[in-house]
């Protein structure tokens with residue numbers, strides 16, 4: 001047993017079932033807790049012109065909630081604002097702890113930050129103890145017989161399910177023995193910074209009613225459990241309340257991934273099974289990025305490395321602002337900018353439209369999503385973008401090109417989702433709302449939706465864009 005430990009909270013803003021905290025409480029006589037608003041991460045957001053960021057607000061409020069919970073247990077959360085790579089070793093030294101405990105993060109930047117922290121700690125005779133918490137199986141745990149990552153998701157998912165045992169889902173118990181929580185010296189009991197001090201203005205997060213912190217994650221999970229059995233049949237319909245909405249909580253660790261998998265396994269149904277499969281997709285992308293950090297910027301398929309996409313600034317602008325003339329794409333993009341969320345079906349259609357209909361580099365779309373998505377996660381975002389653009393590992397075949405009109409007829413037949421984000425289509429009847437440009441001029445007048453005035457004409461013709469994409473992508477795809 002060591003004398004004292006410092007638990008460093010990062011993307012794991014909860015107390016229950018927390019691997020690093022549990023291990024620290026079992027290993028040290030005194031345990032301090034810290035969260036750092038990392039100026040390296042925050043200044044990168046401000047650097048791209050972001051004045052508000054829902055994620056920063058979500059984090060701030062979740063950290064506030066975490067501190068309240070810790071205080072109720074007689075603990076304390078030290079809150080710092082600065083470069084984590086420097087502030088953590090310096091705090092560890094001021095508190096004279098033996099070790100820093102943290103849950104492992106697999107993103108390339110986080111990995112180099114953690115290496116820097118470990119180096120600095122080691123110079124002082126301390127250590128960084130990292131634990132697995134964000135995934136059920138990490139890095140090399142599910143691997144093919146040749147020692148390489150599975151190239152087929154289906155094979156990975158099969159082995160993931162075969163390997164899953166009770167131990168993998170065991171709860172990391174966080175004891176509340178007050179003697180183990182250590183209060184920092186008064187000069188280290190820092191105040192929570194304000195949003196302005198962090199460099200951001202208020203967003204519309206509060207108006208959106210997104211539940212915050214561990215209590216918020218628990219609430220969403222409890223709302224979803226009675227709907228879980230229907231997930232397989234309802235998850236694809238963006239106008240329905242068919243999915244869990246837990247992605248932001250999974251991203252910030254305000255729910256435990258083990259708890260989610262336990263919930264799915266305790267309620268066997270087709271829906272629960274389909275939901276579990278999505279959680280496995282998440283782990284697949286995490287595993288791929290851990291193996292190949294270059295996937296953050298480079299396609300998995302070598303043939304597409306260095307491939308030149310079209311330079312179409314006007315097309316990109318229309319896509320970003322939800323003005324492509326294709327309602328399913330425009331509703332998705334406007335939902336993203338207005339709320340920070342986009343339904344998965346719309347994400348697939350929007351990503352396919354940018355990378356195939358417009359032949360614009362998927363990385364531009366990936367960066368735009370990264371800037372706006374509340375649940376932005378490097379591994380999931382890059383993995384899914386590469387999947388949609390047909391350049392990734394086990395990606396969608398290049399010749400599968402979503403027809404946005406067909407997608408919206410199939411998955412939003414009554415146009416509920418479309419009209420929620422496209423008020424200009426409010427009076428357009430169901431049969432026309434998926435392709436308003438096909439209405440006669442009289443019908444457009446009658447429905448107060450003149451194409452070219454109230455709502456844009458399609459920026460590309462679907463059939464022509466499809467053929468252009470097929471011929472461009474076929475030559476590269478066949479050369480590999």
Ligand SMILES: Cc1cc2nc3c(=O)[nH]c(=O)nc-3n(C[C@H](O)[C@H](O)[C@H](O)COP(=O)(O)OP(=O)(O)OC[C@H]3O[C@@H](n4cnc5c(N)ncnc54)[C@H](O)[C@@H]3O)c2cc1C
Pocket residue numbers: 235243244245246247248250251275278279281282285342343344347348351369373375376377378380381382384385388
């Ligand atoms: C182009 C594109 C970009 C995406 N970017 C992200 C991203 O940055 N962050 C992110 O969490 N998800 C991303 N996704 C996956 C998916 O769209 C979201 O996870 C999902 O819409 C979140 O809603 P939910 O929590 O209600 O999901 P549910 O349907 O309830 O699924 C439960 C959880 O499973 C995981 N999950 C579901 N689908 C996927 C998937 N396809 N890939 C990986 N994990 C999945 C998420 O953690 C999700 O919260 C992206 C998908 C596409 C097509």
